[in-house]
Amino acid sequence: MRSRNPDQELRIERRRWHFSLACFAFVIARHRINRSVDAVSFALQYEFAGRGKVDSMIDETRVLLELIGDIYDAALDPTLWPGVLKKLAEFVGGSVIYFKSSTTCAVYHQFGKDPHYQQLYFSKYVRLDPAMPAQCLTKVGQLASTADFIPCCEFVETPFSREWGRPQGLADFLTTPLDKLADSVALFSVFRNEQHGLVDDEMRRRAALITPHIRRAAVVGNALGLDIKTALDIKTAKTTAFAKALDGLAAGVFLVDRNCRVVFANLSGREMLDDGRILRLRNGALATADSRPALPDVIAAAGEGDAALGTRGIAVPLSFPPQMPWLAHVLPLISGARRQAGKNFAATAAVFVRKTSLEVPSAMESMSKLYGLTPAELRVLAAVSEFGGISAVSDVVGVSEATVKTHLQRLFAKTNTNRQTELVKLVAAHAGPLRRQ
Numbered sequence: 001m002r003s004r005n006p007d008q009e010l011r012i013e014r015r016r017w018h019f020s021l022a023c024f025a026f027v028i029a030r031h032r033i034n035r036s037v038d039a040v041s042f043a044l045q046y047e048f049a050g051r052g053k054v055d056s057m058i059d060e061t062r063v064l065l066e067l068i069g070d071i072y073d074a075a076l077d078p079t080l081w082p083g084v085l086k087k088l089a090e091f092v093g094g095s096v097i098y099f100k101s102s103t104t105c106a107v108y109h110q111f112g113k114d115p116h117y118q119q120l121y122f123s124k125y126v127r128l129d130p131a132m133p134a135q136c137l138t139k140v141g142q143l144a145s146t147a148d149f150i151p152c153c154e155f156v157e158t159p160f161s162r163e164w165g166r167p168q169g170l171a172d173f174l175t176t177p178l179d180k181l182a183d184s185v186a187l188f189s190v191f192r193n194e195q196h197g198l199v200d201d202e203m204r205r206r207a208a209l210i211t212p213h214i215r216r217a218a219v220v221g222n223a224l225g226l227d228i229k230t231a232l233d234i235k236t237a238k239t240t241a242f243a244k245a246l247d248g249l250a251a252g253v254f255l256v257d258r259n260c261r262v263v264f265a266n267l268s269g270r271e272m273l274d275d276g277r278i279l280r281l282r283n284g285a286l287a288t289a290d291s292r293p294a295l296p297d298v299i300a301a302a303g304e305g306d307a308a309l310g311t312r313g314i315a316v317p318l319s320f321p322p323q324m325p326w327l328a329h330v331l332p333l334i335s336g337a338r339r340q341a342g343k344n345f346a347a348t349a350a351v352f353v354r355k356t357s358l359e360v361p362s363a364m365e366s367m368s369k370l371y372g373l374t375p376a377e378l379r380v381l382a383a384v385s386e387f388g389g390i391s392a393v394s395d396v397v398g399v400s401e402a403t404v405k406t407h408l409q410r411l412f413a414k415t416n417t418n419r420q421t422e423l424v425k426l427v428a429a430h431a432g433p434l435r436r437q
Contacts (some may be wrong), residue, residue: 002031044274062173067091068213069335074330076338078109085111088210093203094190099178099218101186108218120405126396128160128396133306133364133382134375136185140177142213143198143207147172149375150398172198174207178215186215213306218331219315220352222361234326251281251354255333255347260285260304261294262348278318278326279353286351288318295328295351302332302349318353328353367427371414380407384420385427 052161067087074080089097091112098110107118125134129147138144138365146155155161175189189212192199252269254262261284265273272279280289288295297315318326329352332338368378383393390408393399408420416421 001006013262024102063091064209067308068212071210071217072331072335073338074304075220081109082111085109088214089190089212092174092190092206093192093196094174095110095193097189098190099186099188112191114168116198119163120164125160125164127386130155130158130160130379130383133378135175135177135187136180137365137368137378138175138177141179141211142202143174143176143211145172145174145204147198150379154398158400159395161398169193171196174203176207176211176215178218184216188218189239216329216331220331251352252285253351254279256286256299256349256350256351257346258300258348259298260287262286269353295423298330299349299351302330303334305334306335326353326355364427367415373411373414374436377407377411377414379405381411381423384426385406388420388424 034272067084070080070084070087072082078410085097089095090409096112097111098113099108100110101108121437122128131146135144146152156166170191171194173189178188178340179186190203190207192203220332246264246266249266250268252272253264253266254269255264256262258389262281267277275280277289282291286295287301295318316328316330317327328405331350331352332348334348334352364378364382367381373381379397380393383396387396389395390401390404394404395402408423411423412418415423415426417426424429
């Protein structure tokens with residue numbers, strides 16, 4: 001064994017000393033970091049003590065992300081909607097929740113609704129619902145409650161509230177239009193019972209977090225006019241059968257990756273690309289004919305997950321007047337039950353492309369805008385066109401006959417009419433020319 005000279009021994013001893021100092025410094029630093037983390041955690045808990053603990057905020061985010069994923073899964077498998085609506089009611093704070101049409105007596109999906117009262121609503125009380133005209137005028141995606149349509153003191157005096165709402169123990173509701181057609185509006189509504197109380201800021205906050213995703217899922221599911229689960233059996237379909245099913249759809253379907261590169265297009269989609277007037281490929285990536293950035297931006301957001309889409313790209317316009325209107329709807333494929341479909345094709349999003357009709361406003365909507373009608377005047381106008389007499393209108397709207405007469409005089413002045421029959425004719429003249437069978 002070679003002996004070490006004094007200089008070597010000194011250098012080794014110094015290295016040991018430096019190493020010991022470094023270890024000690026590391027322990028001190030780690031201790032300080034731990035103390036800092038504890039301090040930050042304590043500060044956060046103190047900061048949010050009045051608005052819920054940090055843990056509850058984390059829990060809400062986790063529940064929200066899971067709920068958004070469930071919503072998009074239900075877009076492809078409608079049988080999932082009842083369970084999803086139950087979770088939605090619990091998250092938002094309601095007891096009854098459903099999608100329905102304003103005029104066709106169709107309930108697309110619902111949870112917690114008493115079948116007896118549901119049938120009563122469409123057979124009798126939809127005509128007596130004082131909030132319905134204003135609901136149809138609400139902007140798509142805008143949240144509104146009873147107080148936004150009619151003063152609560154008037155609402156509780158209406159036959160609708162006394163005979164339909166109160167026997168069910170309903171206290172209030174929060175609603176938003178999901179889509180508008182020429183003669184109907186697709187509505188998403190959450191009812192609160194007396195235990196929940198009136199709609200509050202917390203309910204609006206939570207509803208605002210999930211309604212954009214509900215609207216996207218509903219538009220994808222309903223606007224295509226097909227049984228999407230049959231076409232997109234994401235749980236069991238093999239790639240070949242999956243592609244064959246998509247080829248049977250009238251809508252164009254494109255499966256794309258994060259960079260908008262098309263990994264699959266169904267028959268209708270390929271025909272659109274061959275035509276080139278609406279969509280085309282640029283270096284293998286899906287793009288609009290005029291290279292607008294909206295579609296690539298939404299597809300990129302879809303690649304970041306369900307929650308990333310938010311309000312973006314619910315319906316992306318692909319063409320503009322005077323061309324026939326075309327819309328694209330983007331659905332993420334990177335989470336939930338949809339993930340298998342994405343894996344089969346290495347896709348992160350599905351893009352559904354369809355032709356749409358121009359939105360024709362309803363009679364009440366066009367008259368409201370043209371003549372500058374107030375919500376109260378609009379309720380009276382709707383009741384007059386439906387029931388006629390002042391006494392009947394008074395009962396339906398929940399105000400005195402004198403108040404009805406006051407509103408009628410204002411309606412006459414604004415519309416340059418003199419009689420109720422002239423008002424009814426004016427409503428008929430403003431009715432949209434398109435009617436669904």
